[in-house]
Amino acid sequence: MSLWIIDKSAMATFVANVMGDYRVVGPKAKGPQFAFDEIEDPAELRLDYNTSILPPKKYFQPQEERLMTFKRNGDSAPEAVIEAEATVIFGVHTCDLHAMRVLDQAFTQNFPDAHYLTRRRQALLIGIECLEPCDEHSFCKSMGTLTISEGYDLHLTDLGDVYAVDVGSEEGLTLLKTYSDARLATESDMQQLNRALSAKWPRFPYKLELDVDELPALMSQSYNNPIWETLAEKCLACGTCNIVCPTCFCFNVYDEVDLNLENGERSRRWDSCMLDVFARVAGGENFREQRSARLRHRFMRKGLYLVERYKHLGCVGCGRCARLCLADISPINVFNELHE
Amino acid sequence: MAENGNGSARPKVAFFDFACCEGCQLTVIDALQTHLELVEAVEIVQFREAMTEKGEDYQIAFIEGSCTRKEDEDRLRKIRAQAGIVVALGACAHIGGVNALANLQPSLQDVRQYVYGDKWDWYNTYPARPISAVIQVDAFIPGCPIDRVEFLSVVKQVLLGKTPAIPDYPVCVECKLKENVCIFDKGGVCLGPITRAGCDAICPTYGDGCEGCRGLIPNPNENAMQDVLLKAGLSVEQLRARMTMFNAYDPAQIEA
Amino acid sequence: MTQIAEELLYLPVMAKVLEVESLTELEKLFLIQLPDGHSLGNAPGQFVEVSLFGIGEAPISVSSSPSRSNGAFELCIRRVGDLTNALHTLQPGDTVGIRGPFGHGFSLEKMKGKDILFAAGGLGLAPLRSLINQVLDERGSFGRVIILYGTKQPKEILFKEELQEWADRKDVEFHLTVDRGDETWRGNVGVITTLFSKIALNSRNTVAAICGPPIMYRFVLMELMGKGIPETQIYLSLERRMKCGVGKCGHCQINNLYCCLDGPVFKYSQIKGVEEAL
Amino acid sequence: MSKVDVNVNVHHLTRVEGHGNIVVDVKNGELVKCELQIVEAPRFFEAMLRGRPYTEASHITSRICGICATGHATASLRATETALGVKVSTQTQLLRKLLFHGEIIDSHVLHVYMLVAPDFLGVGSVLPLAKSHPEVVKRALRIKKLSGDLCAMISGRHTHPIAMTVGGFTHLPTVKELLAMRKRLVAAREDMNETMALLKTLPWPRFQRETEYVSLKKDDEYAFIDGVVATTDGFTYALPDYRQVTNEYLVPHSTAKHCKHNRDSYMVGALARFNNNYEQLHPRAKAAANELGMKPVVTNSFLNSGAQAVEMLHCLEDSIQLIDQLIDRGLQEEPLYQFQGKGGEGVGSCDVPRGTLFHDYIIDDDGLIQGANCIIPTGQNYANMEADMRALVPQILDRPQEEITHLMEMLIRAYDPCISCSTHFLDVEFL
Numbered sequence A: 001m002s003l004w005i006i007d008k009s010a011m012a013t014f015v016a017n018v019m020g021d022y023r024v025v026g027p028k029a030k031g032p033q034f035a036f037d038e039i040e041d042p043a044e045l046r047l048d049y050n051t052s053i054l055p056p057k058k059y060f061q062p063q064e065e066r067l068m069t070f071k072r073n074g075d076s077a078p079e080a081v082i083e084a085e086a087t088v089i090f091g092v093h094t095c096d097l098h099a100m101r102v103l104d105q106a107f108t109q110n111f112p113d114a115h116y117l118t119r120r121r122q123a124l125l126i127g128i129e130c131l132e133p134c135d136e137h138s139f140c141k142s143m144g145t146l147t148i149s150e151g152y153d154l155h156l157t158d159l160g161d162v163y164a165v166d167v168g169s170e171e172g173l174t175l176l177k178t179y180s181d182a183r184l185a186t187e188s189d190m191q192q193l194n195r196a197l198s199a200k201w202p203r204f205p206y207k208l209e210l211d212v213d214e215l216p217a218l219m220s221q222s223y224n225n226p227i228w229e230t231l232a233e234k235c236l237a238c239g240t241c242n243i244v245c246p247t248c249f250c251f252n253v254y255d256e257v258d259l260n261l262e263n264g265e266r267s268r269r270w271d272s273c274m275l276d277v278f279a280r281v282a283g284g285e286n287f288r289e290q291r292s293a294r295l296r297h298r299f300m301r302k303g304l305y306l307v308e309r310y311k312h313l314g315c316v317g318c319g320r321c322a323r324l325c326l327a328d329i330s331p332i333n334v335f336n337e338l339h340e
Numbered sequence B: 001m002a003e004n005g006n007g008s009a010r011p012k013v014a015f016f017d018f019a020c021c022e023g024c025q026l027t028v029i030d031a032l033q034t035h036l037e038l039v040e041a042v043e044i045v046q047f048r049e050a051m052t053e054k055g056e057d058y059q060i061a062f063i064e065g066s067c068t069r070k071e072d073e074d075r076l077r078k079i080r081a082q083a084g085i086v087v088a089l090g091a092c093a094h095i096g097g098v099n100a101l102a103n104l105q106p107s108l109q110d111v112r113q114y115v116y117g118d119k120w121d122w123y124n125t126y127p128a129r130p131i132s133a134v135i136q137v138d139a140f141i142p143g144c145p146i147d148r149v150e151f152l153s154v155v156k157q158v159l160l161g162k163t164p165a166i167p168d169y170p171v172c173v174e175c176k177l178k179e180n181v182c183i184f185d186k187g188g189v190c191l192g193p194i195t196r197a198g199c200d201a202i203c204p205t206y207g208d209g210c211e212g213c214r215g216l217i218p219n220p221n222e223n224a225m226q227d228v229l230l231k232a233g234l235s236v237e238q239l240r241a242r243m244t245m246f247n248a249y250d251p252a253q254i255e256a
Numbered sequence C: 001m002t003q004i005a006e007e008l009l010y011l012p013v014m015a016k017v018l019e020v021e022s023l024t025e026l027e028k029l030f031l032i033q034l035p036d037g038h039s040l041g042n043a044p045g046q047f048v049e050v051s052l053f054g055i056g057e058a059p060i061s062v063s064s065s066p067s068r069s070n071g072a073f074e075l076c077i078r079r080v081g082d083l084t085n086a087l088h089t090l091q092p093g094d095t096v097g098i099r100g101p102f103g104h105g106f107s108l109e110k111m112k113g114k115d116i117l118f119a120a121g122g123l124g125l126a127p128l129r130s131l132i133n134q135v136l137d138e139r140g141s142f143g144r145v146i147i148l149y150g151t152k153q154p155k156e157i158l159f160k161e162e163l164q165e166w167a168d169r170k171d172v173e174f175h176l177t178v179d180r181g182d183e184t185w186r187g188n189v190g191v192i193t194t195l196f197s198k199i200a201l202n203s204r205n206t207v208a209a210i211c212g213p214p215i216m217y218r219f220v221l222m223e224l225m226g227k228g229i230p231e232t233q234i235y236l237s238l239e240r241r242m243k244c245g246v247g248k249c250g251h252c253q254i255n256n257l258y259c260c261l262d263g264p265v266f267k268y269s270q271i272k273g274v275e276e277a278l
Numbered sequence D: 001m002s003k004v005d006v007n008v009n010v011h012h013l014t015r016v017e018g019h020g021n022i023v024v025d026v027k028n029g030e031l032v033k034c035e036l037q038i039v040e041a042p043r044f045f046e047a048m049l050r051g052r053p054y055t056e057a058s059h060i061t062s063r064i065c066g067i068c069a070t071g072h073a074t075a076s077l078r079a080t081e082t083a084l085g086v087k088v089s090t091q092t093q094l095l096r097k098l099l100f101h102g103e104i105i106d107s108h109v110l111h112v113y114m115l116v117a118p119d120f121l122g123v124g125s126v127l128p129l130a131k132s133h134p135e136v137v138k139r140a141l142r143i144k145k146l147s148g149d150l151c152a153m154i155s156g157r158h159t160h161p162i163a164m165t166v167g168g169f170t171h172l173p174t175v176k177e178l179l180a181m182r183k184r185l186v187a188a189r190e191d192m193n194e195t196m197a198l199l200k201t202l203p204w205p206r207f208q209r210e211t212e213y214v215s216l217k218k219d220d221e222y223a224f225i226d227g228v229v230a231t232t233d234g235f236t237y238a239l240p241d242y243r244q245v246t247n248e249y250l251v252p253h254s255t256a257k258h259c260k261h262n263r264d265s266y267m268v269g270a271l272a273r274f275n276n277n278y279e280q281l282h283p284r285a286k287a288a289a290n291e292l293g294m295k296p297v298v299t300n301s302f303l304n305s306g307a308q309a310v311e312m313l314h315c316l317e318d319s320i321q322l323i324d325q326l327i328d329r330g331l332q333e334e335p336l337y338q339f340q341g342k343g344g345e346g347v348g349s350c351d352v353p354r355g356t357l358f359h360d361y362i363i364d365d366d367g368l369i370q371g372a373n374c375i376i377p378t379g380q381n382y383a384n385m386e387a388d389m390r391a392l393v394p395q396i397l398d399r400p401q402e403e404i405t406h407l408m409e410m411l412i413r414a415y416d417p418c419i420s421c422s423t424h425f426l427d428v429e430f431l
């Protein structure tokens, strides 16, 4: 829409101002790593973070979320609980912005999901362009998620002393104008931005040995590939890969009651298709009993099923699963091996 | 008093302990700090650690500790005969826990001699075993010690007439949900990938790798876990120690 | 697809149990009425999510035919676990939470003018009964109606009176079998596929609707293929674990298909190559 | 004294940790048998430690006792650190002390309120007490939650601490948490005052018996961790010489190992610490002791519970000071100890709620434990408990049997015996 410039030194004021009216979240240091968390002091915001342990999707689909409260007396109807709060999320990387599109589709198609959508509508996303690869595990360039032109309210690019701010929505513009003293970009700012963007490109390796558009076709031919058996030998079925993935959204539902058994709540919690009992039905039959079948399902979802259903690939190349997998199972290696 | 899910009045509950540190019973007492209504929800008729009164008429028995002596078996069977529901409380009762470490030593005689010198033969202990090796157990509350929240959850499930379920997924799930920095990333080791969750990943959260006190998940990939631990720099001894700290019990040990 | 207000997606309505009937040792039939006499508006083959608060929620097929609804609907529920056990303790006048109807049911329009072959195994009769009764209520729009039903033992046979009515009808070809008989059993003994020898089919013009345990599908499908019934004319109803019923939770996925959205009723041609389906 | 027969047989003593029996047999006014029998299943911790990596020792031995798990872990770490020559930082020492205070309060409040108070208030347990004296029970649970939360803030949980490890901590509390905890501690002064007020009203049995009191001692603080072993008979020993104090021996009538030093028995625990370290108590704690009429040397074992209450107050006040110190210094993540390939032998000692605890390890150059010895407080108290029983019985022989039984139970309970800590208890068939 339009390009603005904000001094880095003015960011703290911007954040502080926004904090007056919104819950502000963003990447914060967590030991040697980073996690999205509520910002209590603008100095905590680490826009220079490499990646976060969990993706920011947790602000739209929290790890555990109440769906409703109920009484067990049998007569009163349950009451829906939708806990949403006006939120501004700073520092979302482009891979995670791409991932949001998958979630948006999943929670809107067929049956719109108010729990997700209410939060989504009340949140503003402020993206940030990656100028360096976050680490050896990511492969965003290969997945076409190294940059993005929509899906954010504001998008920052680090230009040294200033951030270039690309406005992606009316709400973003209002936010910027209300809470910061950003100025419109000049011709030379734009040139500087373009230079930064073209300079970043060669810094990122292209790791996929095929064109990403061919990935769904590759996956659809790979159902019976022996790779699933090989990987299953070292996979721990720990579920980590699903839990940290920005495009995973499966969940389980639980009822909890208080000790006098009168009141309770029903909530949902993130689940993982890598876990042993994910596909077990009453009667004991488990439709993906083998680890190999579960691994295959996971990768099929990433490379084929989601794109068929939601028009976006289920892997955005953020590298979180590869980084945290103790068995060193990485999508990029899997895709490449299937390609061989 | 409202009726519970079974349509019956508050059930009578008794606590029993065998070889253990009684930390799980203590955790039950700790649960009262936040949930005093527990004493209204159930009627506690026996709890030697905390009370003198002693009722023999109970429907639910919580049993803490491992069976380490022949005479323990009789007591266990008596409890089983009386209780409609028997719940194993904590690692010692559930999987043998640290008690089973003695089973790994060269011989039980050697163990007794080491501690009691020439009076070793005053003892009648035998290899430690979980209570399920002796009696049928309806539900398990894993952990060393148990988790308060999980204890309360199992009580509620029983009151609702449900089969008490505990998580069958690994600690890594809870650990990741809490967004912890993985212990392996800090240069440590952890059994979280194959250990049953339900503790809210408390050890990794406090900077220490999982030691497996809650027992293994169903169908664990133990080979892969060992590869990961060796790669993280454990020696074979350290690996064996880690895998056995709470999971030393092996039914083969008690066949003799 | 039924439209549901966003914020009500996961929120059951409190429905009343009007009648409870014991069908076998394990199955009970519940007649359920939505609040304010609303009609469920289901198609045969669709399911509802049934809740007891504190215990949980599970998908259950609607067993009554929309053509006989009278504002209430029937669920035939087998006692297998926590929720279904608790449901079995319900009495008339009690309430249950209901969401739905959900899923893709049988397409009646595509069946019109055709011979219809029903093959039900065990509890699989519950969802098929909905379709069978609807077809019988519009009997004139269909060709032959053939019903094959098999259970493991005689005591597991569901809806006995209704089966008798079907058997008595001149315009229904009804065949019953049990895997293992007992001293009182006079009928056919053998798995359901043994019934196929008793019927001649006009394969081109026959639509088959099958529902039963996973193992049954493989064998029944073989029979149907053997008889030359086109894959596009075979419908099956599948069962998977479901935590939402509306295509979000991921538990019911069969490869790329969501059992709750794309099914539970599938055309065989739709799932033939889908490895996890059968 | 009248010529009476008394037969006390308390099977499975309640409201103590672990299983024990009291047997008193008086024939014609003559004490024939007076025993505390231990029927706890032995668990062989020392033998189990052999061959295990040193890193596991504190986690395994914390499982000796659910109540003084932190005490065992601390003593274990001190033994390991001494054996391996590990120096711990001031921050670690401060955090350990603070954690230890949490455990002392947690254990004492449980004992005073839930195990002992029912005796005085004439009920069988804390459950009826919750009905008859709800404010008392709620206060107890409040204090217990506070101390439990204090422990959890530092080590993850009270029973079986997680974050304490050889040389330091794997997790640090935040300043925010420390400040919030400080606030709660300050607010808890009121509950402590109420506790003292309650204790003042209790009819403590009158009983005196002189004995030797043994505890750790330090010049500059009320000793809980490290120091020297000191006795009221005027002896002091460096920790490595602990065996000169404990002198474990077997007696024919009992199956538990007994300890003795200068006399036939000695006492460890809150009262022993109080008698040895009165001067180092926080002034508020001293004042409270005065109000209870307690001044060293107190020789009434029943007043062990009084000493526990005084220690609770001391720990509360000292915790506040420790938090201030920690906040002033600022918390820093410190590198954890890495094994240097050299083993050794070391003794670690703490004064846990029930008394002085010793852990003694031999670690080899692979970091594996080759030998271990643990001497727990209750074992040291056995001889003294029996001596007390022998002294008390003749004084109360004229009372009804029921009352005698009750007083004997109260006496044993006053020691807060932790019978489940049975690293050293023998176990034989009893008649």
Ligand SMILES: Cc1cc2nc3c(=O)[nH]c(=O)nc-3n(C[C@H](O)[C@H](O)[C@H](O)COP(=O)(O)OP(=O)(O)OC[C@H]3O[C@@H](n4cnc5c(N)ncnc54)[C@H](O)[C@@H]3O)c2cc1C
Residues within 6 Å of the ligand: A277, A281, A282, A283, A284, B168, C047, C056, C057, C058, C059, C060, C061, C062, C075, C076, C077, C078, C079, C080, C081, C082, C083, C084, C085, C123, C126, C127, C238, C239, C240, C241, C242, C264
């Ligand atoms: C579309 C559809 C239609 C259906 N229609 C009907 C119908 O008409 N009638 C009908 O009766 N049923 C029907 N079902 C099946 C019904 O949904 C299940 O039987 C129901 O979910 C069982 O719930 P439950 O809580 O009673 O059992 P659960 O408690 O969930 O468990 C049932 C069984 O599975 C085992 N189990 C479950 N989870 C675990 C676990 N984590 N670990 C170990 N064991 C486990 C239990 O031990 C038990 O034996 C249908 C299912 C689908 C998908």
Ligand code: SF4
Residues within 6 Å of the ligand: A234, A235, A236, A237, A238, A239, A240, A241, A242, A274, A321, A324, A325, A326, A327, A328, A329
């Ligand atoms: S993170 Fe790795 S080991 Fe764990 S389930 Fe995923 S692929 Fe398997």
Ligand code: SF4
Residues within 6 Å of the ligand: A241, A244, A245, A246, A247, A302, A314, A315, A316, A317, A318, A319, A320, A321, A322, A331
């Ligand atoms: S599959 Fe792995 S790399 Fe791809 S989006 Fe998910 S977490 Fe990131």
Ligand code: SF4
Residues within 6 Å of the ligand: A240, B171, B172, B173, B175, B176, B180, B181, B182, B183, B184, B190, B191, B192, B193, B201, B204, B209, B210
């Ligand atoms: S710390 Fe342990 S439990 Fe947590 S993610 Fe890592 S391996 Fe899993």
